[in-house]
Amino acid sequence: MAGLMKSVIQVVGDALRRPQARRIGLALLLVALGVAALGAGAWANEPHPWQLGMQAPATPVKERLHAFHNELLIIIFCISIFVLGLMVYVIVRFSAKRHPVPTRTSHNTVIEVLWTVVPVVILVAIAIPSFKLMYYMDEIPKADLTVKVTGHQWYWTYEYSDQAGLSFDSNIIQDKDLKPGQKRLLDVDNPLVVPVGATVRVQVAGTDVIHSWYVPSFGVQEYAVVGRLNETWFQVERPGTYYGECNQICGVNHAFMPIVVTAVAKGDFDKWLVDAKKKFAAAPGAASGNTLVAAVAADGKPAASDAAAGNRE
Numbered sequence: 001m002a003g004l005m006k007s008v009i010q011v012v013g014d015a016l017r018r019p020q021a022r023r024i025g026l027a028l029l030l031v032a033l034g035v036a037a038l039g040a041g042a043w044a045n046e047p048h049p050w051q052l053g054m055q056a057p058a059t060p061v062k063e064r065l066h067a068f069h070n071e072l073l074i075i076i077f078c079i080s081i082f083v084l085g086l087m088v089y090v091i092v093r094f095s096a097k098r099h100p101v102p103t104r105t106s107h108n109t110v111i112e113v114l115w116t117v118v119p120v121v122i123l124v125a126i127a128i129p130s131f132k133l134m135y136y137m138d139e140i141p142k143a144d145l146t147v148k149v150t151g152h153q154w155y156w157t158y159e160y161s162d163q164a165g166l167s168f169d170s171n172i173i174q175d176k177d178l179k180p181g182q183k184r185l186l187d188v189d190n191p192l193v194v195p196v197g198a199t200v201r202v203q204v205a206g207t208d209v210i211h212s213w214y215v216p217s218f219g220v221q222e223y224a225v226v227g228r229l230n231e232t233w234f235q236v237e238r239p240g241t242y243y244g245e246c247n248q249i250c251g252v253n254h255a256f257m258p259i260v261v262t263a264v265a266k267g268d269f270d271k272w273l274v275d276a277k278k279k280f281a282a283a284p285g286a287a288s289g290n291t292l293v294a295a296v297a298a299d300g301k302p303a304a305s306d307a308a309a310g311n312r313e
């Protein structure tokens with residue numbers, strides 16, 4: 001093995017001594033730095049143009065997902081470099097020029113045992129933290145608050161089950177109604193509001209087709225299926241506005257049912273509850289899916305094509 005690594009190092013060293021290789025190396029380094037800079041800019045609660053990497057974690061689940069993802073990247077990187085090194089070695093050392101008479105070796109017990117056992121060990125090493133994380137995500141701690149999320153074509157309904165049935169619809173803000181600072185295709189009229197630090201149990205259901213309630217910063221993605229009540233949870237660690245989208249292709253306006261969750265201090269949440277109960281008691285379920293379809297169609301968005309009309313019929 002040591003001999004093999006020595007040869008690989010020698011081959012790479014020889015290659016780097018050439019001026020052209022040095023120029024290519026410099027270019028690769030610059031690209032890597034650029035990618036790193038772009039990645040650093042992507043740490044926010046919503047997607048960004050040219051984003052690389054994931055959105056910043058805002059819950060303990062997402063923090064663990066991030067850490068696990070980064071661990072896997074290191075393992076993948078090492079495996080890739082090792083395989084690449086072997087391939088370069090074979091290409092150089094056993095080229096027809098240098099090695100005109102091919103070897104007739106067909107079995108090597110030690111190597112065969114190694115290439116079976118080593119991958120198994122790597123997979124087990126990955127599986128253990130993976131299962132731990134899966135159970136951590138799956139088991140809902142004692143909840144401070146329960147929110148029922150219902151997916152419709154093409155909007156969400158939020159119901160605070162333990163707040164006297166407070167319930168409202170959350171619709172996308174149309175392009176023509178956007179106010180300065182609001183995000184196109186992401187902002188909604190009525191966001192889901194939750195207190196910072198509270199454990200929120202989320203129950204997800206659907207009324208027509210399968211949707212999926214997905215907030216990347218929370219590490220939460222739960223399918224909204226008719227006749228099923230799926231459960232998940234999150235605990236937002238810092239105040240802020242978090243954006244997500246339906247991530248189950250659910251029909252023509254799939255791209256127009258974003259999710260906004262606003263995490264506020266407990267005191268502000270209690271104040272919001274009082275106001276919200278008044279506001280939504282007056283007009284329960286004010287917006288309907290059909291008015292949304294009409295509005296989007298009137299806008300002339302891609303979704304307003306003939307396909308949209310066909311889908312409604």
Ligand SMILES: [Cu+2]
Nearest residue numbers: 211212246250
């Ligand atoms: Cu959907």
